[in-house]
Amino acid sequence: QTVVTQEPSLTVSPGGTVTLTCASSTGAVTSGYYPNWFQQKPGQAPRTLIYSTSKKNSWTPARFSGSLLGGKAALTLSGVQPEDEAEYYCLLYYRSVWVFGGGTKLTVL
Amino acid sequence: QVQLQQSGPGLVKPSQTLSLTCAISGDSVSSNSAAWNWIRQSPSRGLEWLGRTYYRSKWYNDYALSVKSRITINGDTSKNQFSLHLNSVTPEDTAVYYCARDANWNYEFWGQGTLVTVSS
DSSP: OOOEEEOSEEEEOTTOEEEEEEEETTBOOOGGGOOEEEEEOTTSOOEEEEETTTEEOTTOOTTEEEEEETTEEEEEEESOOGGGOEEEEEEEEETTEEEEOOOEEEEEO | OOEEEEEOOSEEOTTSOEEEEEEEESSOTTOTTEEEEEEEEETTTEEEEEEEEEESSSEEEEEOTTTTTTEEEEEETTTTEEEEEEOSOOGGGOEEEEEEEEETTEEEEEOOOEEEEEOO
């Protein structure tokens, strides 16, 4: 059973920078896993911020960026805003199936 | 703009079949560049991808191992929708269920979510 691991929680100060990561139990994450990153706020459906490692949707704020870092997928928030406080999930593709990470609760404090 | 509208019962009895439908507007279920997915979310299991259907000259399906023996996802071109059927449900299947479109590796569009409770 493939497991995708994220930091359970992170705290960042307003205006700061934070990087969330997404690791695979099968080894290094590459672009072939087509990492997606989602933001979810209470009571809402997840919203895709980043897809295919680093591509952005039209609604993705410029302060969000995606990359591969040290064998993991990474989501970096630069210049964090209070409204970025949310749960963040990654999603990886494994030869015809997708697997979600457990999510990172980001607190802006 | 693609919109996905979910429908189906919010309460299912144990051992019965959970069935949900996702109606598509702004795209076609038989699009050769999209896949149509079902995802669920519960406090105990987090977000869980359940499976997908897609059309590439014929219909294909992929399912998560965790539900593979119990799940069917169908596309319906006449109604431009796709459906989820999960049989032999237990209280563990209680969750918010979402449909979503994946095109070019982008889960850009989601349904509104349906809370399904499995209880007698």
